[in-house]
Amino acid sequence: MDIRLLLGSTNLYEFKYLLPEITVFVGAFVLFLLDIVMKNSETKKRVFLWISILFLALSMLSFSFKNAFFKDVFSGTYTIDTLGMFSKIFEIVLTLLVLPFLHTYMNKKNTFYYEIYYIIFLSLLGMMTLSSSYNLIVIYVSLEMVSISFYIMTALFRGSFISKEGAYKYLIIGGISIIIALYGAAFMYAASKSLDIRAIMSSYNDANAVYLIVGMILFLLAFAIKIGIIPFHFWLPDAYTAAPTPITGFMASAGKLAFFIPLLRLVPYVNQHLYSSWMISVSILAAATMIVGNALALVQSDLKRLLAYSSIAHSGYILSVLSSNSSMGLKAAIYFVFVYSVMGLGAFLVLSVLEQAEEWDNQLPKIGGLYRNTGFLSISFAVFIFALLGIPPTVGFVGKALVFLGLAIKNIYWLGFVLILATAISTGYYVRIVVLMFMKDVEVRFKPHYDILENVSISLLVFLTFVLGMFPFVLWNGISNISEFLFKIANLR
C-alpha cells in the first residue's frame, strides 16, 4: 500500500480509543526516565510504587472517555469491543493488586530492580493490545511484547541460579513458539490474502483448505505452548518456580487471561467444515492437560511448583469448553478464564507473603499448622485453594459447573466426565494443603509481615472469590452479552 494513502486513511481522532493503552505506555516511559534521573534510595522505591499505581488508576479512568460499543479502528487492525474492555480492566486491576506485593517482596529478598516496574507496564501494554485485535500482525507483535517482558521478569532475581535457568528455558521454548506462530500466520495469509482472522476464517473453500488448516494448526500450537497445554508444558513449572513469586502470580493470572483472548475470539469463526477436526483436537489436548496436569501436581512437594501444575490443569479446564464451539461454551470459557485469574493470583500472592519468612522454603510440610502462625493468611489461602478445587460458594464451583454445562449442551459428555475425574484427582493435593494448615501442629514458627496495601489486596481477592461465586450474574450478564454478540457478528459474515 502507498504510504501516503495509509497516512491519509488514519484518523488522528481514533487515538482517543487508545487512551488506556497510551496512558500505560506513557507511564512506562515516565518510570524509565525517573529510573535514569533519580539516585537509588528508599524514597525512590516508594515513588516508583506510587507512580505505578497512579498511572494504572489513570488508565482505568480513561476507559470512561470511550464511547464505542463495537468499532474497528486504524483500518481494521484494532478492535474496540466489550470483551477487550472487560479483559483490559481485569488486567489493569490484577496488575494493581500485584504491585504492593512486588514492592515488599523485592525489598525483603534483597533483589530490588527498578526495571521491573516499567517492564510490567510494557507487558501490560502488550496484554491490552493482545486482548483487542483480530489482526495477525498486531497479535504477533503484542505476543512478543508480553513474552519478552516475561522472560526478563523471570530472570530478575538477584543471585538465584534457578531463576536464570527458568528464564533461559522460557526464552528458548517461547522463542520457538513465536516462530511457529509466525510460520502459521504466513500459511494463513497465503491461503486467504488477508491478515484479519475474521476474513481468514470466512475465506474457507476447497481450494485453500489445506493451507488454511496447516496455518491454523501451527498458530494454535504456538498458543498451546504459551498457555501451557500438556505436551508443550515443559517450560511452565520451571519458569513459574524460577520467577519472583508476585511475578509468577502476574504471569499466571493476567498473562494467561491475555493469551487466552485471541483463542476465545477465534471460536465463533470455526465453521461447520472445521468444526469436527477442531472439536477432536482441542478436546483431546484438553483431556490430556486436565488428567496429566493434576496427576503431576499430586506428586509435587514444592508448593509453588504444585500451584504451577494446577495452573496447567486449569488451562485444560478452559480449553475443554472451547471444544464445544457454542455460545454457551464461549460464555463458560470467558467466565472461567476471568475467575481463574482471580483465584490463581490470590494463591500465588499468599505464597509470596509466606516466602518472606526466613524459615520458609516452599516445601509442603512447612505449611503445617500455618493457622496458628497467621490466621488471616491461612484462611484466605484456604479460600483460594477451595476455589481452585471448585467448592461452592466460591467462583471455582460456578466456573466448573458452567464448563460442564457448556460441554453437555453439545453432547460432549466424555470430556465432562474427564473433567470430573480430573477434579477428583486434584482433590488429593488441594485438600492435603488445607488439612496440613489447619489440623497439624506448627512445623516452623514465624510471623509473616504484610502491610496495609497487601492486606487490602488479598481481602479484595477473597471478596471477589466469594462474590463472583455467590452472585455470578455480576459478571455473567456482561459475559453473556459479549459471547452472543461475538457469535452474531461471526454469523453475519
Add this chain to the structure above:
Amino acid sequence: MAYIGLLSLLIVMLGLSVVLISLNWLLGPKKKEPYKTYPYECGVPLYDDTAQTTFHQGYYILGLLLLLFDIEVAYLFPWAVVYNYLGMFGFIEVFLFLLILTFGLVYAWKKEALDWQFDLESL
C-alpha cells in the same frame, strides 16, 4: 554429457591442490620455533595458554551494545534510500525510532555499561 567440462575442471582442481600441498609438505624446510605454534590474537600476548577460559562479563555487554547500534544502522540505510518518497512521515517515524534507541543508550550509560575500565572485584 553437457557437464563433462565442469567435472574435469573439478577433478583437475582437486588433484592440483592435493599435489601442491603435499609437495610443499614433502620438500619444504622444517624448523621448530617457539613462536610458530603460538596462537595469533591481534598482536597482543595471550591471556591464557589454553585459550579455553571464559571471557569477562563486560565483553558480552559490549557485544550486546554493538549489536543494538549495528541494527540501528541497518534500519537507517533503507530509510535513507527512500527518504524522498517517504517525506515527513518517514522522518517522524525514524525520529521516534532513534529516540527510543537513544533512551537505550542513556540507560546503558547510567547503568555503567559504558564504563570500560572493568574492576574485576566489583563485577
